Amino acid sequence: MPSGEGANRGQVLAVRGSVVDGYFPDLLPRINNELRAGTDGQVIIEVANHLDPQVVRGVALTPTRGLARGSDMVDTGHPLLAPVGDRLLGRVVDVFGQAIDGKQELTGGQWRPLRRPPVPLAEQGTTAEVFLTGIKAMDLLAPIERGGKVGLFGGAGVGKTVLITELIRNVVGRHRGVTIFCGIGERSREAEEMYREVQDAGLLDNTVLVFGQMNEPPGSRFRVGHTALTIAEYFRDAESMAAENASRLASMQAAEQNNQDHLGVLGQRYHRRRQQAITEELQDIVSGFETLAKPDRLARKQGWVTT
Structure with missing residues (x-):
């Protein structure tokens, strides 16, 4: 999971099954970028849509069990590889x-x-x-x-x-x-x-x-x-x-x-x-x-x- 001052960080805004909304106040992640959320970044999410200048909607490729509103979310800066x-x-x-x-x-x-x-x-x-x-x-x-x-x-x-x-x-x-x-x-x-x-x-x-x-x-x-x-x-x-x-x-x-x-x-x-x-x-x-x-x-x- 990316760390440090240069990482683009946000928060989980909503979780609906495998659909996860994230709030990024500084820089909006690009479409198809890989996001990490949850403890140690175990939840992997792909950005699917931009809802507004600060909110993205993504699809989780791993189980979202335990993920809640307010959980940390980090933009890796690259798509799925x-x-x-x-x-x-x-x-x-x-x-x-x-x-x-x-x-x-x-x-x-x-x-x-x-x-x-x-x-x-x-x-x-x-x-x-x-x-x-x-x-x-x-x-x-x-x-x-x-x-x-x-x-x-x-x-x-x-x-x-x-x-x-x-x-x-x-x-x-x-x-x-x-x-x-x-x-x-x-x-x-x-x-x-x-x-x-x-x-x-x-x-x-x-x-x-x-x-x-x-x-x-x-x-x-x-x-x-x-x-x-x-x-x-x-x-x-x-x-x-x-x-x-x-x-x-x-x-x-x-x-x-x-x-x-x-x-x-x-x-x-x-x-x-x-x-x-x-x-x-x-x-x-x-x-x-x-x-x-x-x-x-x-x-x-x-x-x-x-x-």
């Missing part, structure tokens, strides 16, 4: 880039902001090219465009996750790439099963797993997709600068509801560069009898391929 680089291969991290696999903590190295602009128009690829998945039925009947998007729609137990798993296996095996899997709102059991499957398949050394699970606050699940995409963008940009022709797969499995705007912001960053690209977004829309009756309760699973 995620670690990037080859040091993440074989690791499991959360929305903050903290290791949750019981191995050594990720410290130092390069960190990037979760909120990043999309690829400039001048650097985007313009040629049409088929992305070969290695699954004959898809490549023949429903080919995927490199740099494009594809969706899967179906109820529970019809094989959407199996299809994503096969895509990961085929793309990594064919192109010697890196897999980035992000689970949003998953059950702990599902995350553990995915970890075991990747490990048993011998893909763990080329895989990064990012999880924002069902038991975590909504703010954490809301931003974990940005963490995974930031990591995927690093591999895409590194390959573009090195002018190498390697393939990288990023799969995001989401069970989050009412997140159309959130997915739209992520979608703006799925652009193809001239040499490398986040070439596929797999979006599985999970629907059952209840969700068909109530469209606003649709849950989504989503994934990307970067080449």
Whole structure:
């Protein structure tokens, strides 16, 4: 937690679940800045809006239990950051880039902001090219465009996750790439099963797993997709600068509801560069009898391929 005379300090004005209002009399924190509140700064908040020249509204990414009106709040002066680089291969991290696999903590190295602009128009690829998945039925009947998007729609137990798993296996095996899997709102059991499957398949050394699970606050699940995409963008940009022709797969499995705007912001960053690209977004829309009756309760699973 930032300390000292130079820190921009404020106070908690109101707490409504994961929504926290803060009062900063001296300097208003910027939108998307990371705020720390509570004892030892254990509550992490992202600024979402400016209510007036001295009041901000933010979304807490950690539990707000014990946070009360008048509690200290400090502006860190920077947005939420995620670690990037080859040091993440074989690791499991959360929305903050903290290791949750019981191995050594990720410290130092390069960190990037979760909120990043999309690829400039001048650097985007313009040629049409088929992305070969290695699954004959898809490549023949429903080919995927490199740099494009594809969706899967179906109820529970019809094989959407199996299809994503096969895509990961085929793309990594064919192109010697890196897999980035992000689970949003998953059950702990599902995350553990995915970890075991990747490990048993011998893909763990080329895989990064990012999880924002069902038991975590909504703010954490809301931003974990940005963490995974930031990591995927690093591999895409590194390959573009090195002018190498390697393939990288990023799969995001989401069970989050009412997140159309959130997915739209992520979608703006799925652009193809001239040499490398986040070439596929797999979006599985999970629907059952209840969700068909109530469209606003649709849950989504989503994934990307970067080449």
